Amino acid sequence: MQGKLGGCEFCKIAGSSEFIVYESSNVTAFLDFRPVFPGHTLVIPKQHFETMERMPDGFIGPFFKEVKLVSRGIEKAMKADGVFIAMNNKVSQSVPHLHVHIIPRKFHDGMHGFFWPRRAYKDKEELEGIKNQITAAINALTR
Numbered sequence: 001m002q003g004k005l006g007g008c009e010f011c012k013i014a015g016s017s018e019f020i021v022y023e024s025s026n027v028t029a030f031l032d033f034r035p036v037f038p039g040h041t042l043v044i045p046k047q048h049f050e051t052m053e054r055m056p057d058g059f060i061g062p063f064f065k066e067v068k069l070v071s072r073g074i075e076k077a078m079k080a081d082g083v084f085i086a087m088n089n090k091v092s093q094s095v096p097h098l099h100v101h102i103i104p105r106k107f108h109d110g111m112h113g114f115f116w117p118r119r120a121y122k123d124k125e126e127l128e129g130i131k132n133q134i135t136a137a138i139n140a141l142t143r
Contacts, residue, residue, distance in 0.1 A: 022043075029070045045098060
């Protein structure tokens with residue numbers, strides 16, 4: 001679905017908010033009101049797309065070019081050693097409007113890895129099987 005939806009929290013923020021740190025004709029970037037670290041920013045397309053799949057291919061490159069710009073600005077402004085860039089797509093997506101998290105990071109800031117538990121593959125066969133499934137699915141999408 002595209003277009004501004006009356007009930008979308010992020011579409012409302014894109015229209016006007018005291019939290020906006022960057023805005024262009026295509027994106028709005030605003031501070032997360034519950035940041036992991038100060039400077040934690042969300043970048044959203046102004047046009048409403050619920051997920052990455054709904055965003056037309058022609059929007060993806062320009063959108064991520066602006067994500068890159070905002071991430072560079074956050075790193076500089078927050079005197080960070082780097083940034084963590086993440087996007088939930090459907091699962092754990094608290095607001096159904098595509099958004100990218102940019103979180104300023106410093107070495108030894110206490111944030112380790114991802115926010116969820118990680119586990120190794122049980123064996124090489126499991127790894128190969130999953131690798132083959134994903135490769136086949138991508139190949140089918142590109143035919």
